Amino acid sequence: MSVFALGLNHTTAPVDLRGRFAFAPEQLSPALRAFRENLQRVLPEAALLSTCNRTELYVAAEPAQVNGLVAPAIDWLAGHGGVSTDQLRHHTYVLEHRDAARHAFRVASGLDSMVLGEPQILGQMKQAVREADMAGTLGTTLHQLFQRTFSVAKDVRTSTEIGSHSISMAAASVRLAAQLFEDLRDIQVLFVGAGEMIELVATHFAARAPKGMAIANRTLERGEKLAGRFGAQALRLADLPHRLHEFDAIVSCTASTLPIIGLGAVRSALKARRHRPMFMVDLAVPRDIEPEVAALSDVYLYTVDDLSAQVQSAGEKRQAAVAQAEAIIDAGVQSFTHWLDQRASVPLIQALNRQADDWRAAEIARARKLLAKGADIDTVLEALSRGLTQKMLHGTMAELHASDGEQRAQMAQTVSRLFLRQTTRNPADDGR
Known part of the structure; x- marks a missing residue:
């Protein structure tokens, strides 16, 4: 899955334009359902954040679908605000993958607010998540993103002086x-x-x-x-x-x-x-x-x-607090990106497990038949183990034989890394 954030805020749009895209709390769930209905065939995860300073749509979908969802999302938002798509594009930002996560973390931590460190935004984000959950548009990926967002924001509040230097x-x-x-x-x-x-x-x-x-x-x-x-x-x-x-x-x-x-x-x-x-x-x-x-x-x-414009800087202490907060956010982004990358391999892992189970079931069934016919147990075990290893290696050997040149060299390196791992001997185990 991949994530993108589409939004406009106090740095990209004047207050009167932002007002066109404001959603009252009770409007969030119906708006999210309308957004998904507008897409028809694709049903991405979605959450909508709307405050006096910003309106942001967070969307999660398969990587191949994400690029195709940005334009419809802008069209839908422009329609809600009653402005042309071109006009809205001048005032919006689109952030993808790790940049979207970083943005969410910075918003929740008060680093992207008019008033540095203002605390109200965290509660507003939590409400946005509740409304998305009620609308049935939250999903696993956005749930994980926002739970990590809240955790990072809590760390920033408790570990830095961001909040103490804010002027609400x-x-x-x-x-x-x-x-x-x-x-x-x-x-x-x-x-x-x-x-x-x-x-x-x-x-x-x-x-x-x-x-x-x-x-x-x-x-x-x-x-x-x-x-x-x-x-x-x-x-x-x-x-x-x-x-x-x-x-x-x-x-x-x-x-x-x-x-x-x-x-x-x-x-x-x-x-x-x-x-x-x-x-x-x-x-x-x-x-x-x-x-x-x-x-x-x-x-x-x-x-x-x-x-x-009335909010004044608190000098070196504030800058130090911001640097601390950004470091916490960097770690959070790295962790979320790693989780996303792991999620991308889940279907493959599931398919491998299903294939292995099928092979195992087939070999066990063959072994039972041999045992029922009175075959020697050692002979049956030998045949079972040989059958499993041949099934596991057949695809790999076929790919090696079918490749040539540099492709074969790369394939050989991959096969060696996967199947010929050497277990490092621990000298401390020698006496055991």
Whole structure:
């Protein structure tokens, strides 16, 4: 089997294009089944990873099929995003075999993220694997790839300082807000959504003790549960247009496919605020806040791409941690590639075992007949052993006789290596 990864991420595609290819968690399994149905005759293993920073399709198939699957995969993804195949090709990457494994290991370890070492991606990859398993598209090869991916990521987290040097999107959001407002204790903060990212951002803001916090969510019950943790109030999304003016800072991250906060609502809020500035962070892909909002003079709107520019290097310690992580990843790639190579020989090994069993069964049946006729047991054993060795060597001898020139020389070397191995004598065994 061979593996390839097809994807686009924050380094190859802008946020608005990435938004076209975002899959909500509940869309992953149906999308994987649709992908395989689109291929008709070929049924490869497949898994789909979709986050605010990337959408990646991992595919495993027989080596002879892999090259023929890349183009249909790009066509299928382009169709999902509603763009032409040519346009998508400009923003995608295709990585095969060991390069695909290295990429998966780096992604899970936080080395390929906007924020070096960010921890959320590992949970997102695990969810992608669960969804592929539920869709029936995971398979042995991708299961092995991702289990090794999780193991490598764990080693990187525990053996290096990658995580300790990371600045999360949540921390970057608070830092930007602190640059705009003189004292965060004097502001009202609104969080739109109730997922993991909003929980992280709310945790960081709560540590700065703002005057008030509110959480707006489509499902009020879930919003109330998260709000209860921070002593915040819970709002319905339907109430946002009438309450938006109350908040100085708004951070949004939902799975909505359409913007939740529009230009008109923000313009009205600014008017009610008498144009006091509003700080807005849109961590969603696709966007939760209409991009035209950024043009308003009293609004400071940041997207996930904008926040990546705020992440600063941690100097020599960070570089040392990256080097350590890459070494762990190199070892993981080597191990996975060796496993793949071994898997390639499994059908041959199985065929050899079946052939040997057939020969053995035939010779045993012949020996039993001879014994039943009263033949001498030593004569029967001699015939059985000779029959087995002749069957085992017949194909090899025939190939040797049929070859000539350099081909015969190469064949002779192979036969010598396989059948004329010399067992090294251990002097320590002499007295036994």
